[in-house]
Amino acid sequence: MSICTxxxxxxxxxxxxxxxxxxxxCNQRCSSCYIDFPVSKQVKDFLSIDTIKEALIDTSRDDIYCIYLTGAEPMTHPDFNAILRLCLKRCNVCICTNSSFLNEKKIRFLKKVEDEGTNQIFFKLTLAHYDEIMNDKARYRGNFRQxxxxxxxxxxxxxxxVLSVxxxxxxxxxxxxxxxxxIFKNNEMDVVDIQINVSYPNFEDENFSKPSPSTDCMKGRILSSGGVYACPFLSGDYRGRMGSSFKDYSTSINAETDFCATCSANGKTMFAIG
Ligand code: SF4
Known part of the structure; x- marks a missing residue:
């Protein structure tokens, strides 16, 4: 019997x-989401803008290409617009959202925000299937059309x-x-980049402990209210905690969680788009 490390x-x-x-x-509850949600939707665990300002100062010497605004649903944050403007002053920003706040009025506003400076706003939206009914079963009702x-x-x-599938x-x-x-052709849409990821959890035996050539924890870290963590999968999870702030944090992670097995099976980053 072989021992997996x-x-x-x-x-x-x-x-x-x-x-x-x-x-x-989050204003939704996707059935396939990796987040372990509480029963109530009324959680108010928003990261403070001061914590974000501090992180931007602490990382000022790092060559950050992109800031990803994530969550559960980042656009529920009451200071979302102020945080977006703050981050755009530093570099490009990618908004990772379930798309339910993205109507024409909001998108027009976000274009004005982008036009205030030189950095770009990217969007990362997620679907689970090209068929509306199959998709909405795995996510939430109305998600495909939105x-x-x-x-x-x-x-x-x-x-x-970027459409993450x-x-x-x-x-x-x-x-x-x-x-x-x-679908893009039928809707007379521009071609959208598609990033296909395996679905969590993934325990395919042959890939369980195989190192991935590229993971999110090799090029990034996530800031959450509990401190600095290895990646979005492990945000708030003690197994991925790297430190209390960007002043001093660990640069090494032993990838032993079931989330890490999913990264091994995926073989490329799951959250970063570039
Ligand atoms: S789940 Fe594990 S392997 Fe994947 S990015 Fe996070 S720490 Fe790295």
Whole structure:
């Protein structure tokens, strides 16, 4: 019987700064979400703007390419617009959202915010299937239509978006790409980059402890109300805690969680888009 040992990943450079604006506040409840939600939707665990300012100062010598505003749902944060402006002063910002706040009025406003400076706003939206019914079963009712509509409007406003496909149904990459391309064509949309990820949890034996050539913890860290953590999967999880702030934090993680097994099976970053 072979003994599996977990890989250890070193942070090579801090290029991606993930900011968990809220760990548990979301206006939806996707059935396939990796977050362990409390029963109540009324959680108010919003990260303070002062904590974010401090992190930006502490990382001022790092070559950060992109700040990712994540959460549960980052756009529920009451200071979302102020935080977005603050982060855009530093570098490009990617908003990782369930798309339900992205109507035409909001997108027009976000374009004005982007136009105030030189850095760009990217969007990362997620679907689980190219079929509306199958998708909404794995996420929430109405998610498919909201997301396709948001991608269409974002394209009209010349935003760059990435569609992350959480491969909940274990389809082939070709099938996913071909079908989404057809949807984009039918909706007269610009072509959107598609990032296909395995779905959590993933314990495929042959990949369980195989080191991944590229993981989010090699190029980034996430700030949450509990301090600094290895990656968005492990935000708030003691197994991924790297330190209390960016003044002093660990650059090494023993990848022994079931989330890490999913990264091994995926073989590439799951959260960063670049
Ligand atoms: S779950 Fe996080 S810590 Fe574990 S391998 Fe993936 S990115 Fe690294």
């Amino acid at each position: 977990a890989p250890t990943y070193e942070l090579e450079e801090l290029n991606n700064l993930f900011i968990d604006l809220t760990s548990k506040n 997301t396709i509509s948001a991608l269409k409007i974002l394209g009209r406003y010349h935003f760059t978006s 959480q491969n909940f149904y274990k389809l082939s990459q070709e099938e996913i790409k071909e079908n989404f391309k057809q």
